Amino acid sequence: MPVKDKGTEQLIKDTAKKIFFADGKLHATTQDIADAAGVNRTLVHYYFRSRKLLFEQVTEEAMNELRQIMSDAFTGKLTFKEKLKKLINVFMDQTMAYPYRELFLITETNRYNQAHADEVHDTHTKPFLAEIKEEMDKGNIQTMDPRHYMMNLFALMAYPLLSANLSKSFLKISDQEYHKLMKQRKQLIFDMIYPTK
Amino acid sequence: MPVKDKGTEQLIKDTAKKIFFADGKLHATTQDIADAAGVNRTLVHYYFRSRKLLFEQVTEEAMNELRQIMSDAFTGKLTFKEKLKKLINVFMDQTMAYPYRELFLITETNRYNQAHADEVHDTHTKPFLAEIKEEMDKGNIQTMDPRHYMMNLFALMAYPLLSANLSKSFLKISDQEYHKLMKQRKQLIFDMIYPTK
DNA sequence: TCTTTGTTTAACAAAAATGTCAAACATTAA
């Protein structure tokens, strides 16, 4: 997640990401973004032409960031167990920094045609699913549809961060305490998903 | 989730909920809502005065619907196991009908002051957490912070429905197939969260 | 220095969304 000064264009994009992904302010206007970046709003149009195009770039990059996680974790010669640990580690770190990134993607794809999402074909998940299947055959993890396994994993990682405010209100816990709970989750999730018999 | 004709006011509110909670169109305008309800936009103002007030009502009711689930499932003299089944059943059914209800709540609370959420105090979760603790002491479920247990449960239920479009694109599966997977999840979640030793 | 190129700004224009109002309409009770 870059935040360095690669010029105004990058600054605007990074600021937009910060507002959407970190603050979860999905209704932010171009003015909000410009203000937060400390630049004149016209520059948003100078560099991105329109609000829509800025959004498309941000969306595209967020999708790539997600794909990258899968790719990074599942290339190399680690064992499944190690890959899983790596995936949990990287994904949780990113999601703690940008808890609303997925939420942004979801609402943006809902905004227009749902069909757009279907075009995306991801090459990184296939080997992941295959490895999960292998691991089930070996008896190391509980047998189920590998897709369920994958959904469970991402659900356990993403949801509590995504719904932090909601959970805090329902569980009546403070920000600090919640942060403490989140830090414990890496280990907890691993134990749930890859139990030591 | 009422959809009956309790007059125009109710129709507008139900339509708004449908657009937000079922379609996930968080950026819908008052015009969008009026069109979908088949009424003149002025009526939105006649009944709710302003867009903001309509949103507040919808938000408030959605929060109550969530509280109601907890309350319903955890009153009465069922065993923990039965209560859990009931909770999963009701929550999954509702979330399948309104997958974006929580997403709406999250973005709405992010929109203004985060603080607002903190005021909410929920009386229904406390007995739930206490019962979870008991069940751990009995050795029926895995020992952990009961709050983690609760987060896990809701994560497994809500996230795959919330992120359906995203998941479909990453897992390259069709709507039908996804629906089939979702129907399997009630049992799967119960087995994960309340394992038969 | 002057020109060229790219960046930034303020002022303005256009579009989109919300909000207001008076008049038309419908229903019911007197």
Place this chain on the structure above:
DNA sequence: TTAATGTTTGACATTTTTGTTAAACAAAGA
């Protein structure tokens, strides 16, 4: 039938947000 009340509508006003333009500014090369 008429008066009273609440509902619905279209026309208009206001506000908010996005998009455009010309001019000012800055840096670098001829």
